[in-house]
Amino acid sequence: MTTTPSAPDHQAAGVGGAEPPRTAVGVLGARGRMGTEVVKAVNAADDLELVAMVDDGDWLFNVADAGAQVVVDFTRPDVVMDNIRFCIDQGIHCVVGTTGFDEQRLATVAQWLEPKPDVGVVIAPNFGIGAVLLMRFAQEAARFFPSTEVVELHHPNKVDAPSGTAVRTARLVAAARRAAGLPPSPDATTDSLPGARGADVEGIPVHAVRLTGLVAHQEVLMGAAGETLTLRHDSFDRASFMPGVLLAVREIGGRPGLTVGIESLLGL
Numbered sequence: 022m023t024t025t026p027s028a029p030d031h032q033a034a035g036v037g038g039a040e041p042p043r044t045a046v047g048v049l050g051a052r053g054r055m056g057t058e059v060v061k062a063v064n065a066a067d068d069l070e071l072v073a074m075v076d077d078g079d080w081l082f083n084v085a086d087a088g089a090q091v092v093v094d095f096t097r098p099d100v101v102m103d104n105i106r107f108c109i110d111q112g113i114h115c116v117v118g119t120t121g122f123d124e125q126r127l128a129t130v131a132q133w134l135e136p137k138p139d140v141g142v143v144i145a146p147n148f149g150i151g152a153v154l155l156m157r158f159a160q161e162a163a164r165f166f167p168s169t170e171v172v173e174l175h176h177p178n179k180v181d182a183p184s185g186t187a188v189r190t191a192r193l194v195a196a197a198r199r200a201a202g203l204p205p206s207p208d209a210t211t212d213s214l215p216g217a218r219g220a221d222v223e224g225i226p227v228h229a230v231r232l233t234g235l236v237a238h239q240e241v242l243m244g245a246a247g248e249t250l251t252l253r254h255d256s257f258d259r260a261s262f263m264p265g266v267l268l269a270v271r272e273i274g275g276r277p278g279l280t281v282g283i284e285s286l287l288g289l
């Protein structure tokens with residue numbers, strides 16, 4: 022069911038100079054694990070106003086009818102492109118946490134944005150500040166280690182594998198290795214069972230664990246002669262993603278076009 026939580030007062034707010042106008046936010050996937058957390062975070066923010074909550078089977082037009090200026094999407098990889106297309110057409114900024122973005126999908130979104138120079142779309146595989154830092158640290162360290170592997174560990178209800186974060190991490194590490202002229206990681210193994218060495222993302226093995234009790238975790242393992250470096254990030258609670266999501270919601274109005282990841286929003 023679509024819900025319009027309250028009549029939007031963002032257009033009226035600020036009259037008389039009493040309060041600055043609030044940004045009207047719609048949430049897609051509002052009753053999902055992440056959407057529920059986003060709804061809580063938006064409701065708790067004085068400068069934001071929740072104007073629409075949309076889930077599977079609801080009418081997407083509700084976000085436009087409710088006057089949403091920014092939409093936050095935590096839905097599913099198979100529906101997210103239609104949602105983004107709709108928001109861009111309606112002139113609504115989009116903060117997207119849903120996974121499933123490859124270079125082709127990103128290029129398609131950039132193309133949709135061309136006739137809409139004022140609209141911003143932020144697509145981030147991970148809004149956790151610690152996870153973003155882990156990716157940056159891995160990128161920095163990559164050139165010093167002949168071997169790197171990525172292990173992501175998640176709750177068993179996650180729909181996709183490997184995680185969007187793991188794929189991005191592997192790509193960033195692979196790019197850093199290429200830039201440093203590193204050869205492929207040494208590996209003399211012949212798999213006796215397919216999949217034993219994980220998925221190959223640009224030469225970086227990526228392993229996915231699904232375990233009851235986990236939320237979202239990632240390790241990057243790096244090895245050199247006589248030493249290893251392990252970088253690990255743990256999201257124990259989905260509240261960990263909210264500072265990054267709210268930062269993107271607040272910043273997106275001033276960032277037209279496509280932004281991938283929240284690194285630039287964090288000044289990294």
Ligand SMILES: NC(=O)C1=CN([C@@H]2O[C@H](COP(=O)(O)OP(=O)(O)OC[C@H]3O[C@@H](n4cnc5c(N)ncnc54)[C@H](OP(=O)(O)O)[C@@H]3O)[C@@H](O)[C@H]2O)C=CC1
Binds near residue numbers: 050075100147
């Ligand atoms: N970038 C980041 O920091 C993070 C990204 N994620 C990603 O976010 C996505 C969602 O994760 P999670 O919240 O755990 O998943 P959930 O399955 O808990 O939630 C997805 C929600 O989307 C709804 N939905 C499905 N189709 C549509 C549609 N067409 N329009 C609107 N809503 C729809 C579902 O409704 P219904 O149940 O009725 O089908 C459900 O409420 C995943 O891709 C996940 O990997 C997750 C955590 C952090």
Ligand SMILES: O=C(O)C1=N[C@H](C(=O)O)C[C@H](O)C1
Binds near residue numbers: 147
């Ligand atoms: O589905 C999840 O839970 C998560 N998805 C994102 C991903 O695939 O990288 C981000 C985080 O790992 C949690």
